[in-house]
Every structure is written in structure tokens, then in C-alpha cells.
Amino acid sequence: MKRIAGLAAAVAGVALLAVWFSRYWPASHWTVVPRAQLLEKGRQAAAHFGVDVGGWKSYAVATVAKRGAAPLSLRITYVAGRGERAAEAGFDSSGALNYWRAPDDVRGQKFASDEAAALAAFQYMAGAEAARYQSPRRSAGDAAGQEVFEFRNAGSPFHERIQVRTKDASVERVERKTSASLSDEDDDDDEGYWGLFAALSGVIQTAGFVVVLAVFILWVARKTISRRFQLRMAGGAFVIMMAALVFGSGWDKLHSVHLEHDTVGVPQFFTALAILLYVAVWRGISVKARPKWMTLEQLCLLAPVAKATGESLAAGVLFSPLLAAIPFLIAGCGLFPGSSVWPQKAVLLYDRVPLLDSGEMKVFLALLLFFGFAVPALERLIRFGWLRWMMLVPAGTLLFAYEWRGVSGPVAGALTAGALTLGLFWVLWARFDMLAVLTMQLSAGLVAGLLILGQKHESIWSFVLALGGMVLAAVWCQRRGQEVMEGDPLATNPMLTGFRAEREKLLAEFSVARRAQQDMLPQAMPEIPGYSIAASCTPSLEVGGDLYDFLNLQDGRIGIGVADVSGKGVPAALYMTLTKGLLASVTKNSSELGPVVEEVNRHLHSVTRKKVFVTMALGFLDAKKRVLQCVRAGHNPMVWRQKGKGVTTLVNPGGLGLGITASKVFGMQLKVAELKLAEGDAVVFYSDGITEAMNSSLEQFGEQRLMEAVERADSLAAMAAHDSILGEVRSFLDGVHPQDDMTLVVLRVGG
């Protein structure tokens, strides 16, 4: 089904292009000047004005100088060093010089006067046509000491003139200007509604950047990104972005402060990077939207060979002629008089590497923002489908009308183009995924480029190669790719419909397990006259291996235990329940601390696998005599705060972990400590999740901080003391998600 749709789209797109392109855009409209020739002309012009740009770096961009049906204007920028100085030469599409700007700090050839300089520049620019121009009108320029001379072409039906700016008797700028109107105003690309779109786009990009960065930093802080997989992913995304910048024109432009045209700015670059990382962080994408990003993610993992990747690539390539046809359709259909195709794609012709031009990057950015940020954000924030659509459609239309910029002319035409573009992107997004969307954009650029060339040109082969490469990659992925991708166990083929259901089912089962485990912990604290007691256990994952329990012993004493099973997650949780059961059953027959622990050890050793062990701190409290017997079976020492004496100690009798050995060594090592408690004393049992809690600067909470926290809680009853200690651990962690289960039991003598 999808295959047929793709082929139909390709045929329709090519047919549309074939009809409308020839109708709207006869080949004669374009005279493509080879890049090398253009560079040479620029060099000659520079030499004429007394600036030697030999050895300077050069960049070529194509822009549209005037709105409407004006010809393409090509601009070469020469940059010395790291953008310390830049000169610019502009040409019309026939290759004639129509603009020259000297570097800011380099004065070219010095003339006798400003007038002489202006005249020389004018004559160079006008050539044989010079006679048709009127004598210049002189005025002061924007910069101090700058003079402006304007020569008007009396014979032209348009407002055509040559403007020369001079300073200190040398030429700063020469410019041929033409406009259809008779006003003196300069036409500028970004005036009028384009200015509005630009502002809107800027706001969306900046907001997206800030939000995405904030979310990203939050995740880093919580260390969810520390998974090896996600790191690799982020690394891959970074490599791709950097390659785009280095091989495209963007990197040099980042350095050069003088270049203002069509540059990918630093904020845009980092927005794109942040969004890729956002995708990389994975949890940023809701479970529902996740499959849409899977193939792109796979690409970022630098492991793109998968069947789904091939499908997305193929879809993108097949649908791309439709996208490329949109501007021609708008300009040629007759509904929007005055519309013309914006030859933005011609920019590609003058890039060293096609497709990595800033214009293309901007569209990528818009796409990533729209589908990666706006769509999921609105899905999360707004429940009503119709309201969401009412926000998404206008926003997307405006965004793509501006960023994609297929046509220029009346606003209705531009908006229609924006809406059609949005629709096509949406189809690829809904039917395929994000990779298909991006591929279509890339491929449409190539198709448009090929069309514009339509004839012999030096770079035609790079276009054919790039397009062919994409087709080959699609076929290769289809034939050699695996059904299910490797790497992340969750990264299954997005086309497998069972994926979501499976995952959600698992998550549901985990939450049942978590509840069951929490229910297993004592629901109420034991009532011990003359004591207060408080306890909590917080698993780091859904289920954990920590445990606390209270026991009513046969001899009337109260047992207080904290245990920690080695490892984490489900296996640890299973052994945790086992330990709890053992403790309960063994204390039915015996109230003697040493033998109880030895018995638990024997059982655990016989049933656990060899590498699993349990550490336990267990205390038997004689409430009336105020005597607490404790053992420490491989567990962290207890903290004993003697309020009256003002002393805090670690109770650290010898003892091996449970389940390690059943030999007599265990009994020999196990020592029982006896604490004679006094009014106001506190005994704190805890698991290593407390003392080993690590903050973002990789410091551990440690025993020292714990003991100090217990001291500070001196005046508090158990519950408040417990909360205060845990509060100190949390503020120490400062937002970092605990890596281990945390268990804390506080026993306070008195009230």
C-alpha cells in the first residue's frame, strides 16, 4: 500500500513539475554562470578598485535582490583570515557586476577626490551604457565622512541607478539598483510581511531553544543521560551536526562577523544541536511519538542499516518532486498574480557541498522544531484535538511560508505555499516518520537544483550523485537491513505495531510489582511505650532490594531490621521478599539474636545463587530495660546518638553478609553489640543508598554527614528526625536521581 502511494506521489510530482516548470519558467530565464568564472570576475573587480583578494577565502551565495520577477543575484564574499576583513562582489544572473563593497578597514585605490572616485567606479560598472545615465546626485552617507553619488539611468523604464559610496577619495561601495516602483526607497528582502514572519520564526526558535536547553540540562542533572546508549546517541548527533557545519558553508560563517546574509547563526546551530540531543535523551519524546524518531535516532547512532530506514528514505525521495513542484504550482496557476518562484534552491549551485547550505539548515531547524517540539508540546498541553489543530495549522503555515520560502509575491500565494508544504510534510510525518520528512526536504532541494540547471553545468553531477546515493541507500537498507534494530532493546522497528502495547503492558506490571512490594513493608510503626520510631524505603528503580521490618519476638522484645540485597531491580526484589519471609519464620522459634541471624544465613546460602548476598542490620530492643542488642551482618554500621553524653558513634560489631558462606566462619565472625540506651538517645539503621548517595559533583553523602544530620535532629521525635535526615540527603543530592535504594529507620528513646 505504502509502496503504491510512494510511486503515485513520485509520478504525480514529476508530472506536475514537467508541466508547470516549462510553463512558468522557460530555460532562457536562467544563465548559470560557473562558480569558478564568477570568482575570477570578483577578483578582477576587486583588483580594479585597488584591493587584492588573492589568497582570501571566498564564499558564494545566491540571493534575490528584488522581489517579483527580478533575476537571481549572486554574491561572492572574500574573507581574509578569520573574518577580520571581508569584501563583497555581486553579479546578476548573466554574470555582470552589479555590486562591490570594499573591506571596512582597507582603503583601495586613492583618487584625487570623492567625485573622481565615484566617476571611475560608475564608469566601470556602467560600461558602454554610461552615456545613458544622468549626472550624479550627491548626498551624505550613513557613515561619517561618507559621500553618496547616485547616477540614474534616464533610458530605463524602471527606477534604475548606480550608487557609489566613497570615503576619503576611495570607493567603499558601488551598487546597481533597480526597482519596479518609482520611489526612492530601497527594496529589502525582510520588509513587509516577511519581516513579520522573520520575527515570528525568531521567537519560535528562541523559545524552543530556551525550553529545550532547560529540559536538557535538567536531564543531565538527573543523570538520566548517563546511560551509555544515550551518550552514544548524543555523540552521533554531534558528529552529524559538526560534519554539516564543517563541510557546509556554515562553519566558516560562524567565524566571520562580516557576513550577514543567509548565515546559520550560533543560536540556530545550538538549537539544532539541542533538539537532536532532545531526541537523543529519548524520554523527551512521548511513548506515542517515539517510533517517529526511531530511524533518525538509528542514524544518529551511526547504525542506519535497517529496513525501516530504507522505507523512510525511499518515501522521502519519492515524495520530493511534489514538494519541489509546489512553488511552480503557486506561481503558474494564475490564482496568485504577481507570485514568482523564489529561486532559493539556486543557492545550492554555488555551495561547495550542496544541501548543507544555511538555507537548507534553516528548514531542517524549522522541521525539527515543529515536529520535535511544537507538536509534542501541544499534544501534552492541550487535550482537545480541534484546538490543537487550530494552533498547529496556522503556526506551521506561517513557519513554513517563511522558512521554506518557495515563492515570493503576494501574501496569499506565500501562505498557500506554506499550507501545502505543511500538508505534505504532515503526510510524510503521519504515514512515515521524521527521517522521511527530512529526506523529502533534502531530496526536493536536489530535484529543484536539477531543474534549475536543466542544462550543462559543472555541478550537475554532484546533484545526480547525491540523489542517486539516496536512492541507493534506500534500496540497500531495504535489502540488507534488519527487521529489528540492534542497540537499545527498546529500539524495535517502529512499524511493528506491538511495540507500544508491549511496553505499556510491562510498565503496568512493574507498577503492580512496586505496589506489592511497598505493601509488604510494615504498614504501621510499632507502638512501643517510651519510644518513637519512623521508617521509610525508597527504591531507585520500580522495585528494589532494600527492606525494613519490625518483629514481635516471643520473649516480648521488638525486632528492628534493615536489609539490603546485592544487585538491583527485579532479582534483588525477589530475594528481598525471601529475606523478609525467612526473618519472620525464624523468629517464630527463637528470640536469640545470634542464632536467629545464623539460621537466616544458612537458609539464604542454600537457596540463593552464589553471587547473591544480603546484608542486614538487626536489633532486638528490650523496651523496659532500654537495652538494644544489635548485629551487623555485612551491613553498614548503625549510628548511635547518645544525647545526654553528646556523643555520636558508629556501632560496628563484626559480621559477614548473609548467604556468602555457610561455614563456621560466619558464626565466628558474628558479634553482638549491646547498647544501653538513655533518654533522648537515637539509633539509626540505614542502607548504603543513604551514605553512598552521590551528588552531581560525585561526592558521597557519607557517614560523617549522616552522623551530623542525626545530631542536628536531637530535639526531634522519630518521625520528624527521620524526615529531617532524609531532607538533608535530598538537598545534598540537589535533584540528582538516587542511584540506589534508600532505607532509613530512626528509633528515638522517649516521647
Place this chain on the structure above:
Amino acid sequence: MANPFSIHKSTEQGLSILALEGYLDAHTAPEFEKAVESEFQAGHIQMVVECSRLTYISSAGLGVFMSFIEEIREAGGDIKICALAPKVFQVFDILGFSALFDIVADLPAAVERYREAPVKET
């Protein structure tokens, strides 16, 4: 922030030395387990685990020491542990490993210990 872990194998005076480096936790424990097992399978039952560059050990890491020790001792071999950093030693010690394993200051001491007691007396 992936936690790096590596094992460097060598032999010294017939003893098989496993030098651990980095983080030994639930993620990296299987690697260590595999290394110990392959030594055991190859008949190298006198092992020294050198820990001078081991920066962290979790309970899963400690589990590896336990999982083989009985078999190895039954076969007449042992695992001696040397050069623990103070923080790592504390983890071993809390669990009571000092009673179960020979834990010595450095590699020469481990070699010496093998001469005195090839299998730890318990």
C-alpha cells in the same frame, strides 16, 4: 558518563594476575565474572586480583568474588586481593570479606601470601 571498566591480565611466578581498573558495578560485573571463569576453566586457579586502579565496587561486583571462591578453593586454588584503595577496602570490610579472603597490601605481598598459605585457612 559511561562508567569505564577494564581488566588487564598477566602472570607472575605462576600466579594469574587480574588487574582491575575503573568501576565494577552491575553493568561491568559480567565482564569480570567472565574473566575469572575463563582463568578457572584454563586451570589457572591461583589468582590475584590487583585493585590499585579500582575506583568503585558495588554489591554486584562483590558477588563475583563469592560466586567462584568455593569451587576454586575446592580445586586447591584461591583468590587473593591486593592493593585496595581505602574507600574500596571499606566496602570489602563492611561485608566481612577480610574474614573470607586474604586481602594484602600489594602484589609482592600477595605472592608471598601464596607461598605461606596457598588456600586461606578458615
